[in-house]
Amino acid sequence: MFLRRAIPLVLSLSVLGSIADNLRSDLALPGVTSLFPGDAAYANASRAFNLRFTLEPVAVVYPATPQEVAEVVKIGAVNGLRVAARSGGHSYIANGLGGENGTLVIDMGRFTNITVNPTAKTAVIETGNRLGDIALALNDYGLAMPHGTCPYVGVGGHASYGGFGFTSRMWGLTLDNILSINLVLANGTIATASKDINPDLFWALRGAGPSFAITTSIEFSVYTAPASVIIFQYNWQLDVAAAAAALETFQQFVVAPDLSPKFGAELVLTRGAVVGNLSFGLTGAWHGDPGLLNGTVAPFLAAMPPLHSVTLTPGNWIESVSALGGGNLNTSLAPDYTDTFYAKSLMTPEASPMSLAARTSFMNDVAYAGFTTNTSWFFQVELYGGANSKINAVPVDETAFVHRNSMFTIQFYASSFNNAPPYPEFGFTFLDDLVDGIIANSPKDWDYGAYTNYMEDKLVDYKQLYYASHYPRLLALKKTLDPRGVFDFPVGIDD
Numbered sequence: 022m023f024l025r026r027a028i029p030l031v032l033s034l035s036v037l038g039s040i041a042d043n044l045r046s047d048l049a050l051p052g053v054t055s056l057f058p059g060d061a062a063y064a065n066a067s068r069a070f071n072l073r074f075t076l077e078p079v080a081v082v083y084p085a086t087p088q089e090v091a092e093v094v095k096i097g098a099v100n101g102l103r104v105a106a107r108s109g110g111h112s113y114i115a116n117g118l119g120g121e122n123g124t125l126v127i128d129m130g131r132f133t134n135i136t137v138n139p140t141a142k143t144a145v146i147e148t149g150n151r152l153g154d155i156a157l158a159l160n161d162y163g164l165a166m167p168h169g170t171c172p173y174v175g176v177g178g179h180a181s182y183g184g185f186g187f188t189s190r191m192w193g194l195t196l197d198n199i200l201s202i203n204l205v206l207a208n209g210t211i212a213t214a215s216k217d218i219n220p221d222l223f224w225a226l227r228g229a230g231p232s233f234a235i236t237t238s239i240e241f242s243v244y245t246a247p248a249s250v251i252i253f254q255y256n257w258q259l260d261v262a263a264a265a266a267a268l269e270t271f272q273q274f275v276v277a278p279d280l281s282p283k284f285g286a287e288l289v290l291t292r293g294a295v296v297g298n299l300s301f302g303l304t305g306a307w308h309g310d311p312g313l314l315n316g317t318v319a320p321f322l323a324a325m326p327p328l329h330s331v332t333l334t335p336g337n338w339i340e341s342v343s344a345l346g347g348g349n350l351n352t353s354l355a356p357d358y359t360d361t362f363y364a365k366s367l368m369t370p371e372a373s374p375m376s377l378a379a380r381t382s383f384m385n386d387v388a389y390a391g392f393t394t395n396t397s398w399f400f401q402v403e404l405y406g407g408a409n410s411k412i413n414a415v416p417v418d419e420t421a422f423v424h425r426n427s428m429f430t431i432q433f434y435a436s437s438f439n440n441a442p443p444y445p446e447f448g449f450t451f452l453d454d455l456v457d458g459i460i461a462n463s464p465k466d467w468d469y470g471a472y473t474n475y476m477e478d479k480l481v482d483y484k485q486l487y488y489a490s491h492y493p494r495l496l497a498l499k500k501t502l503d504p505r506g507v508f509d510f511p512v513g514i515d516d
């Protein structure tokens with residue numbers, strides 16, 4: 022808040038230099054590595070997942086204990102710096118590096134303990150862990166939790182803003198399963214938050230976490246892993262009218278009162294075989310009795326045009342997580358990749374399904390602009406709601422995450438040619454025009470939102486779209502807990 026405004030005034034080279042000199046000595050904590058601009062390992066340590074962003078943190082620091090995190094936060098605050106934690110570094114807009122230059126970055130990579138209590142079905146997970154490693158560690162006990170598919174995503178960011186996977190209709194979002202959180206506040210105080218301890222903070226951390234604290238470990242409820250899983254992929258080649266109708270067919274299918282929560286799914290839209298067509302897929306995972314998948318999907322298939330192809334992949338729980346994650350869950354065994362991309366999201370209200378005009382505008386852009394654009398793109402219509410969804414069973418005011426009435430989270434994702442910089446201007450307009458077209462063809466009072474884990478740097482009305490009615494309460498809490506804006510970053514809670 023105040024800091025963001027003050028910082029541009031002090032960003033002269035000489036001042037940056039003296040900040041760096043102070044920092045070098047302040048950060049010389051025993052056992053804590055810090056990397057500064059010019060250090061050999063700095064370029065790699067400060068590289069964003071999304072190469073659309075090149076950022077220069079004042080330092081990247083690797084503490085190993087909550088006490089060391091607290092020390093580093095205090096050092097940042099004393100030096101008038103913004104401080105950001107990085108867990109998996111998969112923020113779409115490089116907010117794990119603070120999203121702006123000159124941030125003091127605390128890399129949580131040494132916080133990798135996972136302590137499972139199989140009797141209580143809980144797990145304390147340190148926030149440097151990645152989703153793939155968490156799935157493996159829980160699976161050793163026959164346990165599991167809901168989360169997204171990319172093994173390299175960090176639990177620190179993921180659990181702050183949501184955490185959607187194909188088990189979420191059955192088990193909720195990642196953040197819905199948080200029991201308690203160990204954390205460091207903006208003034209360097211080490212604290213805990215749960216429904217009984219610091220309940221306001223506990224509320225805020227589940228939906229807007231990075232604006233309030235650095236979490237060091239999180240206690241989750243975990244579940245007995247499903248006995249078997251079938252990953253399904255049904256595919257069609259459709260023209261615009263058929264695709265707009267198919268999306269309506271899906272909207273009707275998912276509200277049938279008996280739709281099982283063990284059905285997790287998304288529609289996947291990709292480039293069609295010819296201009297004017299698109300590839301329309303229904304993909305997901307079935308976590309129930311293997312004999313019951315076909316009957317579950319039958320009403321949808323019956324109302325659709327003839328299938329182009331079907332792939333059903335049965336397996337056990339961890340095989341399904343691995344297959345959805347690209348084959349390897351142990352993130353120590355292979356390096357992560359990078360991308361250069363722009364992404365947007367739209368959360369559609371269950372009470373007001375997408376209109377024919379909105380669906381037609383959407384599919385028209387997919388089939389025409391999508392065919393000719395020189396980007397590689399995919400769109401996913403993720404099923405959050407529908408009948409019997411655990412996500413929407415949570416009362417709206419229970420967590421800062423506000424979207425408890427969404428049918429879909431639609432993700433629009435476009436990468437540059439060869440996934441390398443520079444990102445082309447037409448990549449922005451392709452997605453912006455597409456989303457604007459959907460909104461322009463929807464009711465004026467359409468109660469849509471956006472998903473904070475698919476964070477956008479260019480989203481003007483982000484307060485409404487990410488936080489909606491919860492923004493005022495979040496802002497009041499921010500003024501109490503972080504008045505100097507130590508944990509500020511683009512599109513956070515800050516004025």
Ligand SMILES: Cc1cc2nc3c(=O)[nH]c(=O)nc-3n(C[C@H](O)[C@H](O)[C@H](O)COP(=O)(O)OP(=O)(O)OC[C@H]3O[C@@H](n4cnc5c(N)ncnc54)[C@H](O)[C@@H]3O)c2cc1C
Pocket residue numbers: 070105106107108109110111112113115116117118119129148168169170171173174175176177178179181182183184185186230231234235236237474475510
């Ligand atoms: C390839 C890919 C696939 C994805 N798939 C899914 C999916 O299936 N489902 C889904 O829901 N989302 C998905 N996402 C989005 C993902 O959930 C978010 O990008 C998430 O915020 C990344 O978390 P991170 O810890 O890896 O990122 P980071 O960049 O490390 O952090 C993201 C934000 O959280 C903050 N933060 C990180 N750690 C902490 C901490 N310990 N304390 C406080 N703040 C912290 C950072 O400062 C930053 O603001 C995907 C993203 C990518 C890149």
Ligand SMILES: *[C@@H]1O[C@H](CO)[C@@H](O)[C@H](O)[C@H]1NC(C)=O
Pocket residue numbers: 062065066110
């Ligand atoms: C580069 O950084 C990543 C984490 O961001 C780390 O896993 C990897 O070991 C680093 N590589 C080198 C060569 O330092």
Ligand SMILES: *[C@@H]1O[C@H](CO)[C@@H](O)[C@H](O)[C@H]1NC(C)=O
Pocket residue numbers: 075076077120121122
């Ligand atoms: C951050 O600094 C780098 C290197 O100087 C520069 O290329 C980049 O544009 C800056 N980014 C922002 C957001 O100011």
Ligand SMILES: *[C@@H]1O[C@H](CO)[C@@H](O)[C@H](O)[C@H]1NC(C)=O
Pocket residue numbers: 086134
């Ligand atoms: C992490 O686990 C190791 C081994 O179980 C243990 O020695 C260490 O104390 C743990 N660290 C924390 C911070 O709990």
Ligand SMILES: *[C@@H]1O[C@H](CO)[C@@H](O)[C@H](O)[C@H]1NC(C)=O
Pocket residue numbers: 154155157158351352353354
């Ligand atoms: C990942 O592989 C490394 C190296 O073989 C191993 O030490 C580690 O225990 C594995 N992690 C998990 C979560 O299985």
Ligand SMILES: *[C@@H]1O[C@H](CO)[C@@H](O)[C@H](O)[C@H]1NC(C)=O
Pocket residue numbers: 258259260263294295298
């Ligand atoms: C294009 O879509 C139409 C109508 O859905 C379909 O009949 C046709 O086979 C598709 N064309 C190709 C090349 O897939």
Ligand SMILES: *[C@@H]1O[C@H](CO)[C@@H](O)[C@H](O)[C@H]1NC(C)=O
Pocket residue numbers: 311312315331
């Ligand atoms: C389910 O349907 C698929 C085709 O969609 C078929 O190949 C498979 O045999 C069916 N499974 C059962 C158990 O009937």
Ligand SMILES: *[C@@H]1O[C@H](CO)[C@@H](O)[C@H](O)[C@H]1NC(C)=O
Pocket residue numbers: 395438
């Ligand atoms: C796409 O963009 C790349 C990079 O600018 C360029 O090399 C390539 O020729 C373009 N392809 C088409 C089909 O325009």
Ligand SMILES: *[C@@H]1O[C@H](CO)[C@@H](O)[C@H](O)[C@H]1NC(C)=O
Pocket residue numbers: 206208209210501502
């Ligand atoms: C740090 O902030 C918390 C929350 O506002 C407050 O309770 C605590 O007293 C503060 N600690 C110090 C040392 O100022």
